[in-house]
Amino acid sequence: MIREMLPQNLKNDYRTYNYLFGLFCYNEDLVLDYSEVKFVEGNICVILELLKENSEHEIIEENIPYNIMGLFKRNKYINSVKTDNRNTTIEIKKHFIDEAEEFALYIDERVLGHTRMNDIAEVHTELISSVYNEIFANVEQHTESEIVISGGQFYLNRKKMTFVIGNLTKTFKEVVGVKDRKEFTEIECVKWALKQGNSTKKDSNLLGGSGLSILEHIISSNNGVFIIASGKAFYYADYQNGGEKIVEKELCHSFPGSIVIITVDLTENLVLSDEEMYKTL
């Protein structure tokens, strides 16, 4: 049995994902020791849940600090009857891949129907919902994954919401593979999939290739952030404050699937009319 001392901060950044994906490499029972952990972003629970889903061995969590335990319970990462009295979490949920319509209803009820979204214009929530449903459809069509795990967190002070959709089995590289006789790197495969019109289905004379390009389109217009981590690829696109910062890095450890982490701004563009909103896209 291996004991892992988790780092102080588990955030949505390269360092955290690099560390967490290393945990997927262990092929024996694992103890996650939270003694030194001070801060965990709510959506990290999705990665921890994927770790348990992926492992054939026992994963034990010890020394979880009181405040972190509270977060885990509110997110339903740890089974609890405790309700989210802060009303900031979107609890973790496992979805079967053939239940796209149920997933859409979950997004409507648990994410868009969350009281923290009450002031958000419908035009805005429709965009957000479409992004999540497109990602689910991509997993359904391009991987052999049987389940998708999702969850998220509202950040009240920052007026942002982060939502994660993760699946196990195929990486972007395994799906995209070789194109135009050129072997792509893992990060090139992610970038290829984000480009409008690129679809692995073309080889079978079927139409595809719009879903992920719409993701980039909508998140950039929302001043949001998205991260795609798959295999050893880490692609970070930050459009906050009207800017554009793209980080492409190779992770030290390979994640056996794909994770899409989306942070949306819950203040931007909300005063725009439908017409004005869509002009920005």
Add this chain to the structure above:
Amino acid sequence: MRLDVKEIISSDIAISKDRGKILYDRIVRELKEQDEKGSKEEILVDFSEVKKTITTFFNECYGMLYKEYDRDFIEKYIRLVNLKPIGELQLKNVRENALSFFVDSRKEVVAHDS
């Protein structure tokens, strides 16, 4: 001629490939029936009671039409109406993809053959 999408796919959520295929088949059937009657009229595919759409659905019900029919024919006789703004955006992307995939590749084949 008006086709009620919600009624045809038996749902107000248009996000699955399978439901997209049901609508595609219905549109194609309508076109064939019009052919047999020898009369052509515009088909209005009405999304007014559909709450949710994604590109996968449009790829199947609309984009795939470009594989079988000419662009001019599709744009003259098939019109998707009462879409939400997000649906319009998705449809725009799907149309662009379908044009570059089916129409441009058809041109390539013709150029190659000649």
